[in-house]
Amino acid sequence: MRSRSLRAPCILRLPRPPGSEPMETALTAGRRFRTPALALLGMLVVVLALAGLGLGPVGIALPDLLATLAGGGTPAESAIVWQIRLPRVLLGLATGAALALAGAALQGVLRNPLADPGLIGVTGGASMGAVATIVLGGAVAGELPEVLRPWMLPIAAFLGAGLVIAFVFAVAKRGGETSVATLILAGVAVNAIAGAIIGALVYVSDDSQLRDLTFWTMGALGGSGWTLVLVAGGFVVAALPALLAKARDLDLFQLGERAAFHSGLDVERSKRAIGLATAVAVGAVTAAAGPIGFIGLVAPHLARLALGARHAILLPASALIGMALVLAADLAVRLAVPPAEPPIGLATSLIGGPFFLWLILRSRTVRHA
Amino acid sequence: MLEARDVTLAIGRTPILNAASLAIVPGRVTALVGPNGAGKSTLLACLSGAMVPQGGAVRMDGDDPARLSAAALGLRRAVLDQTPSVAAPFTLEELIELGIPRAISPGDARRITRDASAALGLTRLRERSIDALSGGERHRAHMARALAQLNAGRMLGGGRWLLLDEPTASLDLRHQASVMQAARQAAADGVGVLAVLHDLSLAAAMADTVAVMQSGSIVASGAPRACLTSELLGRVYGIEIAVSEPRAGLQAIVPIYTSNGEDHRCSSP
Numbered sequence: 060m061r062s063r064s065l066r067a068p069c070i071l072r073l074p075r076p077p078g079s080e081p082m083e084t085a086l087t088a089g090r091r092f093r094t095p096a097l098a099l100l101g102m103l104v105v106v107l108a109l110a111g112l113g114l115g116p117v118g119i120a121l122p123d124l125l126a127t128l129a130g131g132g133t134p135a136e137s138a139i140v141w142q143i144r145l146p147r148v149l150l151g152l153a154t155g156a157a158l159a160l161a162g163a164a165l166q167g168v169l170r171n172p173l174a175d176p177g178l179i180g181v182t183g184g185a186s187m188g189a190v191a192t193i194v195l196g197g198a199v200a201g202e203l204p205e206v207l208r209p210w211m212l213p214i215a216a217f218l219g220a221g222l223v224i225a226f227v228f229a230v231a232k233r234g235g236e237t238s239v240a241t242l243i244l245a246g247v248a249v250n251a252i253a254g255a256i257i258g259a260l261v262y263v264s265d266d267s268q269l270r271d272l273t274f275w276t277m278g279a280l281g282g283s284g285w286t287l288v289l290v291a292g293g294f295v296v297a298a299l300p301a302l303l304a305k306a307r308d309l310d311l312f313q314l315g316e317r318a319a320f321h322s323g324l325d326v327e328r329s330k331r332a333i334g335l336a337t338a339v340a341v342g343a344v345t346a347a348a349g350p351i352g353f354i355g356l357v358a359p360h361l362a363r364l365a366l367g368a369r370h371a372i373l374l375p376a377s378a379l380i381g382m383a384l385v386l387a388a389d390l391a392v393r394l395a396v397p398p399a400e401p402p403i404g405l406a407t408s409l410i411g412g413p414f415f416l417w418l419i420l421r422s423r424t425v426r427h428a
Numbered sequence: 429m430l431e432a433r434d435v436t437l438a439i440g441r442t443p444i445l446n447a448a449s450l451a452i453v454p455g456r457v458t459a460l461v462g463p464n465g466a467g468k469s470t471l472l473a474c475l476s477g478a479m480v481p482q483g484g485a486v487r488m489d490g491d492d493p494a495r496l497s498a499a500a501l502g503l504r505r506a507v508l509d510q511t512p513s514v515a516a517p518f519t520l521e522e523l524i525e526l527g528i529p530r531a532i533s534p535g536d537a538r539r540i541t542r543d544a545s546a547a548l549g550l551t552r553l554r555e556r557s558i559d560a561l562s563g564g565e566r567h568r569a570h571m572a573r574a575l576a577q578l579n580a581g582r583m584l585g586g587g588r589w590l591l592l593d594e595p596t597a598s599l600d601l602r603h604q605a606s607v608m609q610a611a612r613q614a615a616a617d618g619v620g621v622l623a624v625l626h627d628l629s630l631a632a633a634m635a636d637t638v639a640v641m642q643s644g645s646i647v648a649s650g651a652p653r654a655c656l657t658s659e660l661l662g663r664v665y666g667i668e669i670a671v672s673e674p675r676a677g678l679q680a681i682v683p684i685y686t687s688n689g690e691d692h693r694c695s696s697p
Contacts, residue, residue: 170515310526313516318509320478322527322577323502368516 093372096365100379104152107386111148112140114390116398146288147280151385153288153295154280154348155358157340159381160302162355163362163374164333167309171239172363172418175356176341179242180223180249182352185338185345186276187253188219192346193275194260194268209286213294217342223249224334236316237330278349278404280389287347294343299378301336305329306370313368351404353411354381360418384410429453429487430505430589430620435474436483444470445481446644452589452620457611459631459652460624462641463665468624469510469593471641475622476591477501489588502529503586506578510593510624512570514558520545520569521554527577531584540583544576547610549603567598571607578614590614592623596630608634628669628681632656640664656681 112128113119119127119136126132127140158176165174165181176182192215227249231242261272308329311319316326344351362376388406395401430452437445445467452458452475460468473479474486477493486493493501506527514523524544528537545551548568558566574590581587592611596604604627612634615621625631631638632652639649640656642664648655653674661669661681672680 307530310516310518310522313514313518314526315509315513315515317478318507318512320498321476321502321507321509322573323499323529325498363516368518369522 093366097372097375097379100376100383104379104382104386107383107390108148108152111151111386111390112144115139115144115393142285143281146285147389148386149292150280150288150344150347151389152382153292154344154351155354155380155382155385156299156378157295157344157381158351158354158385159358159377160299160374161337161341162381163359163370163377164302164305164309164337165355166359167305167370167373168312168330168333169237169239169242170313170315171243172360173243173356173415174239175353176220176337177350177352177355178250179227179246180253181220181246181337181341182345182350183250183253184219184221184223185216185342186219186350187256188215188217188342189275189346189349190257190260190272191215191219193271194264209290212287213291213343213346216346217294217339219253220342220345221335221338223253224338228330228334274402275349276404277402278351278407279400279402280348280385281400291343291347295340298336298340298343301332302340303374303378305333305336306374308333309370309374349402349404351385352408353415354384354407356418357411357414358384360414429489430475430622431487432471432475432481432484433487434484435471435481435486437470437474437479437481444644445474447484448641448645449484450475450622450639450646450649452622453637454588454620455615455618456636457615457621457623457634458637458639459635460622460639460641461626461628461631461656466641467644468641472507472591472593472622472624475589476505476507478507499529502577503581503584505589505591506574506581506587508571508574508592508595510597512567512573514570517557517559519554520550520556520558520561520572523558523569524572524576527573528580529584532580536583537580540576540579544572544579547575547606547613548572549606564599564603567595568603568607571595571610575610575614578619582617582619588619590619590621592621594624594626596625596627604630628656628661629679632679632681633677653679 109121109124113121113124117139119140123132123136124140127136132140161176161181162174165176165179166172189212192212196211196215227242227245228237230245231238233241257276261269264272308324311322311324314322320326358381359373359377361380362373366372366376384407385403388410389403392401392403392406432448432450434447434449435445436443436447448467448471450458450460450471460471462468470479474481475488475493477488477496480494488496488504496504518526521541524541525537528540532540542551545554548571550565550568550572553561553565558569561569571592574592578587578590590611595607595611599607608630611621611623615636623635635652637649638652638655639646640660641647647664648660656671656679658669658671661671665683668684670682670684
């Protein structure tokens with residue numbers, strides 16, 4: 060038990076009534092309700108998506124909303140739903156699913172519940188790519204044909220994210236195994252470097268770029284426009300099945316890299332595939348919505364607490380919870396002080412920061428129990 | 429045959445294996461014994477394909493394990509590491525199933541899992557979370573996982589080798605026996621078993637062949653009774669070791685400690 064300091068179970072174990080059989084914890088109980096739980100989460104996402112389409116400064120009742128989605132409705136409602144709210148909700152779904160799955164996959168590979176695309180620098184790398192495009196891309200964009208321009212931002216963000224993932228995993232490799240502590244420290248260093256580069260880019264940007272950047276760095280689902288949403292969504296749709304297909308690999312990673320290899324897993328190849336899919340997904344949604352923190356940390360945790368540790372269920376559950384969290388956070392910022400809209404990143408960080416602290420404190424009490 | 433021939437390996441400048449040669453034979457249990465740091469685990473890692481020696485050769489059924497894919501190796505051999513662990517609160521059943529490749533049907537996987545937990549006396553605990561198990565139970569759970577992988581491999585035309593690194597280290601006497609019996613049963617089914625053991629009496633009782641390792645080389649190998657002599661063991665371990673006469677097929681092999689006093693009472697309230 061002593062040597063388990065950096066590992067998941069310390070944090071995930073639930074309190075047990077003293078003297079009782081180590082019986083039905085929420086973990087084992089949750090297993091029995093897996094399929095209904097997924098269906099329930101799916102319904103929650105649908106409800107939140109409909110709320111996201113219907114609620115706002117202009118409320119649209121459900122029958123009108125459905126009519127509008129079916130192609131009818133008044134011109135005003137149609138414009139609000141199709142031009143403003145639908146791309147926003149779709150981006151919310153893509154962002155939630157991408158960040159949550161990336162978090163679940165990274166936590167799985169690293170056997171560590173604190174791994175989050177934000178913490179290990181992946182989001183920072185994506186931001187660096189995106190900010191560089193916003194500030195410096197104008198010159199290049201002029202040369203590009205119209206069709207390619209919306210791709211610049213997601214691709215730059217993906218390259219930034221991919222670069223960071225490759226870098227931190229390479230730095231953390233010790234004697235054939237990935238050292239989680241080194242990887243997280245490397246992520247801290249990368250975040251600092253990315254922050255400095257972003258700062259330098261902000262410094263040289265002009266006034267209009269500065270305003271764009273400020274709002275972008277706080278994260279926002281609105282105002283991205285259909286083209287960027289579709290491009291980012293396309294990246295996410297390509298990456299998500301690749302991550303969902305890694306459920307067994309991620310289960311095996313829980314044994315440690317050596318034992319996973321013994322059980323027949325090509326560890327390096329699997330890590331590369333997961334790293335690539337993570338970089339694509341995180342890069343795309345970061346480009347479109349800005350760096351939104353903590354979804355990748357919170358969603359997999361809630362999924363694990365409710366439904367157990369097997370990735371075959373954990374991955375889809377994390378994705379659904381991530382979508383629900385992002386949609387709920389977006390609703391919250393939209394409805395808080397209408398018609399003003401605080402950035403969604405504020406809401407996720409307000410929830411995520413305390414949650415992260417709670418995780419750390421909890422792991423400490425359990426370890427000393 | 430699973431064989432290491434004159435295998436040499438150094439980590440940095442520290443030589444770990446020095447022309448070590450060892451052959452594992454199907455249907456037999458081979459015990460690998462020797463002091464800490466003799467290179468036993470490294471030799472096992474070379475045989476399993478996890479490490480690649482710098483000199484000499486390893487052959488698994490004629491193939492170099494370093495050239496086989498992880499998946500192909502996983503079908504041919506199962507390995508129990510010295511300090512197995514799992515970072516997620518799986519149930520015991522889920523842990524055992526991890527060893528079973530997807531090519532096995534769910535029905536067969538369930539049967540293999542049931543058999544493996546029964547072999548290690550874990551049937552009662554199948555639904556429990558790994559976190560709720562004792563250290564010994566957890567170690568047996570990982571042994572059951574290795575057995576399940578081996579038996580799944582057998583169904584797919586492999587399952588030839590079982591490599592165990594100190595499988596009994598954290599277990600009480602009864603469960604040492606259950607683990608070694610599971611290993612013997614695998615050997616009876618035609619599997620070649622290698623077990624790194626520290627308990628020399630257990631090695632003498634359970635192994636068909638014993639290999640004694642010292643400073644990266646195999647210094648003796650053969651029948652336990654012929655190899656595990658007081659004289660050889662004393663030289664290898666650097667401490668006086670007593671080897672009893674065999675009684676009912678068993679031998680006690682123990683170090684000769686200096687006595688700590690004269691109190692011979694034992695109270696049992």
